Amino acid sequence: MNETTQTQGTLRSEARIAHGALHRLRQDLFVDAFAFRPMPPLEDAKISRWVPWLPERIRHWARWLPHFIVGFFAMCVFLATFTTSYDVAPVRGLLAAGFSLLISAAPALTLSRPVGAFWLSLFGFAVSLVATASYSPAPYSSYGSGYRDAAFVTHLAVMTLVVLRTRPRLAVEMWLVTFGVGAVLTVLFGRGMGDLALVAIFFGVVLVSAAAVRAWREERRHVVETQTVTAEERSRRTLLEERALIARELHDVVAHHMSVIAIQAEAAPYRVENTPPELATSFATIRENAVAALAELRRILGVVRSEDPDAFADSDPEAPQPTLASLDSLLDSVRSAGLTVEAVITGAPRPLPQGVELSAYRIVQEALSNALRHAPGADARVEISYVLGGIGLRIVNGVPSRLAKPSPGAGHGVLGMRERVQMLGGEMTADHTEEGGFEVAAFIPVANTVGENTA
Incomplete structure (x- = not known):
């Protein structure tokens, strides 16, 4: 009974893992696959650090260097495959020209819609496999093989760009989808597909390398963000320490003058003979207010000097503060x-x-x-x-x-x-x-x- 329960639990766990993997695959490759995600230009700081000797105007255009490289690669793919369409029959030449446009559009699409570019490139990859199996008579077999090789290279480049632009786990997901499609087509046609296993291994090595580069870039960006936050916290702490120092100095200045006021108010009635009671009461009130102000200053300074200066904590013994119970004295x-x-x-x-x-x-x-x-x-x-x-x-x-005096x-x-x-x-x-x-x-x-x- 226990073995049966353990087996069922293992199956449920494996089912949850598989369901989670399929959910991530759907979120990464199917949901909003053609959403607009433009590739931003390089940062000016990086350009200045890499090529500081370039003039300012050229450095501005150098920010778009990755876009130029991808566009140039797409143009080379189109020209390399389009020129072969002149040596075949008109109908096949027209199809070949359309295929050239198809596989060359995928790299350019990675600049704005990377996941959509993968699906477009995968479609061209599948078409090349089908075309290779269909071009059995000479001389068309050589053309089919050429288109297949161009599609393989382009599809690998597209997947590498997608991984570098998105997230590392897409490398595994795209590899599984690509060679799942390749395996299905191999079973359907059964010939003319080449050694798909070796191609899959080569693609896997390249994609794992691209995923490692992407993970390293993300980790480095995280480290930079952490260092930036640490620097900001250090600056904020320095500012708080400076404010605490100002508060202590302010306490010393104000406390000195309030002490002088309290002493003079206490000594004033004794300097005048037959002091009127009203005057003595006023001096006593002045002294009491000065002493109360000094007590408040000491309390505030205690909060500033405490290691955890939270004046609103319910259990802060170092910061005694007035409450509504002392409202009568205030009134x-x-x-x-x-x-x-x-x-x-x-x-x-x-x-x-x-x-x-x-x-x-x-x-x-x-x-x-x-x-x-x-x-x-x-x-x-x-x-x-x-x-x-x-x-x-x-x-x-x-x-x-009456009119109030300027405050x-x-x-x-x-x-x-x-x-x-x-x-x-x-x-x-x-x-x-x-x-x-x-x-x-x-x-x-x-x-x-x-x-x-x-x-």
């Missing part, structure tokens, strides 16, 4: 700066992925900063909605009560918010309201949050 900071802001939270707050928490916090922070800069004296409202599929944000400010910013705030939202697969709008204010609305999807898992 207190902007209120102390003079912005009247109201926060409304709907839904049940729940833990979110760190990337979502960080992006939501940064969007609120940037929107309120824009309101401070561009809408002085206006009221702002922050709405945070915890819904089933994610989190919604809406930050809207009213009409400013030295680069104007990338809205763009940065939009990039954060798009990176997480969300949507965002930012536009003026009908009342003259400005509104930022965003939705960040959360596929599987902790709260949903525990529900």
